[in-house]
Amino acid sequence: MSYSKQLIDHYENPRNVGSLDPKDMNVGTGLVGAPACGDVMKLQIRVTDDGVIADAKFKTFGCGSAIASSSYVTELLCGMTLTEATSIKNNAIAQHLALPPVKIHCSVLAEDAIKAAIQDYQNKQVESQR
Amino acid sequence: METTRQIYLDYQATTPCDPRVLEKMIPFFKEDFGNPHSRNHSYGWKAEEAVETARAQIARVLKADPREIIFTSGATEANNLALKGAAYFYRDQKTHLITTLTEHKCVLDTCRYLEQNGFQITYLPVLSNGLIDLEVLERAFTPQTGLVSIMAVNNEVGVIQPLSEIGALCRLKGALFHTDAAQAVGKIPLDVNAMNIDLLSLSGHKIYGPKGVGALYVRRKPRVRLEALIHGGGQERGFRSGTLPTPLCVGLGEACFIAEQEREGETERLNELRNRFLEKIHSSLADVYLNGDLEKRIPGNLNLSFAYVEGEGLMMGIKNLALSSGSACTSESLEPSYVLRALGVTEDLAHTSLRIGFGRFTTQAEMDEAAESIIKAVTRLREMSPLWEMAQMGVDIKSVTWAGH
Numbered sequence: 001m002s003y004s005k006q007l008i009d010h011y012e013n014p015r016n017v018g019s020l021d022p023k024d025m026n027v028g029t030g031l032v033g034a035p036a037c038g039d040v041m042k043l044q045i046r047v048t049d050d051g052v053i054a055d056a057k058f059k060t061f062g063c064g065s066a067i068a069s070s071s072y073v074t075e076l077l078c079g080m081t082l083t084e085a086t087s088i089k090n091n092a093i094a095q096h097l098a099l100p101p102v103k104i105h106c107s108v109l110a111e112d113a114i115k116a117a118i119q120d121y122q123n124k125q126v127e128s129q130r
Numbered sequence: 131m132e133t134t135r136q137i138y139l140d141y142q143a144t145t146p147c148d149p150r151v152l153e154k155m156i157p158f159f160k161e162d163f164g165n166p167h168s169r170n171h172s173y174g175w176k177a178e179e180a181v182e183t184a185r186a187q188i189a190r191v192l193k194a195d196p197r198e199i200i201f202t203s204g205a206t207e208a209n210n211l212a213l214k215g216a217a218y219f220y221r222d223q224k225t226h227l228i229t230t231l232t233e234h235k236c237v238l239d240t241c242r243y244l245e246q247n248g249f250q251i252t253y254l255p256v257l258s259n260g261l262i263d264l265e266v267l268e269r270a271f272t273p274q275t276g277l278v279s280i281m282a283v284n285n286e287v288g289v290i291q292p293l294s295e296i297g298a299l300c301r302l303k304g305a306l307f308h309t310d311a312a313q314a315v316g317k318i319p320l321d322v323n324a325m326n327i328d329l330l331s332l333s334g335h336k337i338y339g340p341k342g343v344g345a346l347y348v349r350r351k352p353r354v355r356l357e358a359l360i361h362g363g364g365q366e367r368g369f370r371s372g373t374l375p376t377p378l379c380v381g382l383g384e385a386c387f388i389a390e391q392e393r394e395g396e397t398e399r400l401n402e403l404r405n406r407f408l409e410k411i412h413s414s415l416a417d418v419y420l421n422g423d424l425e426k427r428i429p430g431n432l433n434l435s436f437a438y439v440e441g442e443g444l445m446m447g448i449k450n451l452a453l454s455s456g457s458a459c460t461s462e463s464l465e466p467s468y469v470l471r472a473l474g475v476t477e478d479l480a481h482t483s484l485r486i487g488f489g490r491f492t493t494q495a496e497m498d499e500a501a502e503s504i505i506k507a508v509t510r511l512r513e514m515s516p517l518w519e520m521a522q523m524g525v526d527i528k529s530v531t532w533a534g535h
Contacts, residue, residue: 019519033533034478034532035477035481035527035532036476036478036481037477037532038441038481040516040517042516059515059516060516061440061516061517061518063440063442063443064443066440067443
């Protein structure tokens with residue numbers, strides 16, 4: 001399988017690898033995928049009080065496409081509002097990295113990870129208001 | 131494209147043709163191009179003589195009679211001929227076959243075909259070390275069992291099945307014993323009589339010979355009958371028609387000769403390489419698991435699971451190495467290796483496996499470089515693995531409810 005320059009760059013020099021404190025009220029964590037399926041993504045965002053993503057971190061167990069998809073996503077997310085982040089579609093990820101057809105699911109997983117992280121953040125906000 | 135040459139560590143996929151083998155083959159592409167079946171001139175005689183020499187070389191490795199060797203296009207054809215040929219010839223008396231879940235695809239797929247055509251097949255499970263349980267085999271026999279097909283050496287995990295015990299059991303139960311020995315020649319001692327083997331498949335390109343040639347051993351006493359798959363001029367005692375590819379036959383014969391001659395020394399050398407490699411890996415990395423038995427294993431194979439690091443992701447990080455992964459992602463199917471699953475390797479660990487195959491032309495420097503590259507890549511990828519992070523925090527990843535996808 002031959003991969004695009006962008007994909008290889010994200011695999012070799014992944015952006016924003018790491019973890020944020022999952023207990024922090026301003027941090028949303030998304031953990032998607034399954035070890036048995038061969039890919040697990042953990043995506044975390046730190047959201048400012050005015051709803052902007054100030055920081056994003058990832059850790060991924062998976063193939064090069066999965067690692068690159070999550071790395072690229074963290075790059076996209078930084079500086080976005082939650083509304084903008086929600087509108088990120090897997091196609092955009094797949095297109096940017098030129099994912100081969102059998103790897104499209106990696107971009108789907110990355111989109112799921114964004115949604116899961118935002119959901120987690122929003123749940124925290126709702127709970128804190130109770 | 132690759133600018134530097136990768137270190138070749140995929141010897142179970144194929145092996146380079148030994149220069150000594152190639153040298154023996156070349157004249158039969160050039161001046162000695164005759165058809166070995168031409169009976170009327172020296173070109174034919176010379177080719178025939180070369181083919182018969184090769185046949186004797188192959189027979190000698192198996193301790194068989196040259197008249198029991200049938201040339202084929204490879205082990206896939208030999209396995210097809212053994213299974214379909216015997217099943218169809220004896221179908222009026224016996225309609226049940228026994229094989230294992232860890233056979234090569236060409237045996238399993240042939241068995242599926244036979245199943246669709248009215249035969250019953252038992253697929254034996256294997257133990258967690260990859261070996262069959264002889265008691266389970268014994269219980270699988272029925273009065274209808276005509277053939278047992280169990281590979282000598284597994285192509286993914288390198289484990290050696292107990293051929294003598296299986297052969298004795300088959301003889302006792304009145305069933306034929308076929309073994310796919312493609313990965314075994316030159317690696318373990320073979321003796322078709324001592325082991326009661328009735329049919330044995332082998333391949334040229336797995337033993338430093340050319341691609342496109344293999345052989346099937348067919349026992350003469352007591353005589354094993356087969357229905358031919360390829361009809362024509364009646365070559366190879368009617369078992370396999372078609373003009374023999376003289377250079378390939380010569381190459382297979384020479385490859386067998388060298389493989390057997392160098393077997394003991396090579397076993398010792400490769401065992402040393404293997405132990406040194408394993409020591410390096412284990413001293414730098416925790417949570418690395420060997421798939422398949424270590425003792426009952428050919429020396430040139432390691433199948434290792436590097437927990438918390440996905441196989442294809444790992445392969446991208448070791449571009450200087452040419453090897454295979456048991457991970458789904460390297461194949462189009464997205465399913466992890468069926469062999470590893472048959473060993474009971476959990477899917478998450480199957481996704482993290484690498485098959486490291488080395489052999490005649492592998493040097494210690496290459497193995498050292500491979501170990502270093504793997505250690506470096508695994509360490510880097512674990513740093514970015516959420517599973518590794520969870521494990522370090524004491525979370526049992528099996529206790530997590532994962533959303534499958």
